[in-house]
Amino acid sequence: MIRVQTEDFDIGAEVKALTSGRTDIGALVTFTGLVRDTNGGTVSSMELEHYPGMTEKELVRIEAEANERWPLQASLIIHRVGKLAPGDNIVLVVTASPHRQAAFDAAAFLMDYLKTQAPFWKREETGDKSYWVDARESDGEAAAKWDT
Amino acid sequence: MIRVQTEDFDIGAEVKALTSGRTDIGALVTFTGLVRDTNGGTVSSMELEHYPGMTEKELVRIEAEANERWPLQASLIIHRVGKLAPGDNIVLVVTASPHRQAAFDAAAFLMDYLKTQAPFWKREETGDKSYWVDARESDGEAAAKWDT
C-alpha cells in the first residue's frame, strides 16, 4: 500500500491497521524519516516537491519489487509532500514478515530505492535563503548494493 | 531505556515519547516481535518466563553496546513477560539516529543480541500440550556476524 499526502501520519495507527486480527506476523519493522535541523536551529522549514503521477507509480513499483524479493505479509509506504517543519515526519515505511531478517532487509531496501528513485525533491529554507538539497552519493551506493 | 513488563506497549506512544520536542533525529526504526501462530490456529497461548534481575542487566548491557557501536540519539527496549496470545506484541526495539543506516543496523543488532543473550524463555501451549520453544541456530549465526 502506498500513499502520498500532505497530512501527518500516526505510526501506531498505521501499524495497528496492518496487524489487527492477524496472528501470522512474527516481525514488523517501521522506518520513519524526519525533518532534521542539521545546523542547530537554522532550518526554519522544508518544502517537499514531487512529480504527481510518476511518484505513485514509482512507489508502487518499488513496493512490488520488495514483495518479490522477500516474503512480506504486509508493506506500506507513506510519503508526505508540501511544507514541513523541523521534527516533522517525512516518510514512513512498514514491513511485516514471519521472520525478522526479511522485515529488516525489505524496509532498508524500500528506503534505499525510495531515496534514489522516487521523484521527490527537498528545498530547505534557512532564514531568508532557500536551497535545493543535494542528492547524497551514499544514497546511490546504498541502493546499488541491492543489485548484486 | 529498557523495560520488562506484563502489559502491552503502544508503538506510536513510545515513539512520540522518544521524539517529541526534538529536531535532531533524522531516522527512527522500530522492530516489533509478535506471537505468531506457526501452525495455523493451533497455538492457543504462550508463556514468557525470564530471570528477574539478570534480564534487566542484560538488556541494559546490550543497549549500552549498541550505543557504543552507533551514534544513537535514542534507544528503547521493551520486552513483555507472562502469558501472551497469538497476535500479541512480545518485544519492541526503537533506535533513532541522524542517519538511517545506523538506526537500521542498531535495531537489528539489538534484536540479534537480545535473541541470544537476554534470559527469556518461551513456552507454547497447543491444545492440552505445552512445550518449551527450541533456540534457533540461525539466531546464533545472526548474533555472531556482529563480532567481526
Added chain:
Amino acid sequence: MKLLYFAWVKQKAGIAEEDVTLPGEIRDVSGLISWLKTRGEGYEHAFADLAVIRCAVDQEHGDLDTPVAGAKEIAFFPPVTGG
C-alpha cells in the same frame, strides 16, 4: 508533447510545464535537450551540466539515449532527494 520541469531545473529553466512540437530529427532525450538549449538562456542554464540532470519518459526513468518518439510526457529534474 508535454514537457515538465521540477525542482531547480524548473527554477533555472523558468518554466514548470509546456506543450511542444518537436522537430522531426530529434530521436532521443539527448537530442531533445540540445534543441531545448537553443530556445533560450533559461534552458541553457538548466541543462548546463547533464551529469546532474535526470529525466523520465512517460513517467518512467530514462536517460540521454531513451527514444522520444511517441512519448506523451517528458520530465526533467535533478537527482531525487526524498525519503
Added chain:
Amino acid sequence: MKLLYFAWVKQKAGIAEEDVTLPGEIRDVSGLISWLKTRGEGYEHAFADLAVIRCAVDQEHGDLDTPVAGAKEIAFFPPVTGG
C-alpha cells in the same frame, strides 16, 4: 550459595531455587554440575546434555569453566528464546 533453575531445566530438575553449601573441592561450574548430578534423578535428567545447558554466575553469562568461588547466585537454563 543460591542456585536458580529456569524453563525446562527447572522442570526436569523439579526445583526452581535452592540454597546450598558447596563442598570445598568444587572449583567451577563444571564441578558444580557434577556434584548436582549426584544429588538425585531430577538433576541427572536436567543436566544429561551439557550442550544445551547455559549458566550465569552472579547474573552474568558463564560457561563450564567459570569459577564458582565467592559466587552468591548461580543459575542454570536452556539457550534463551526471547525476542
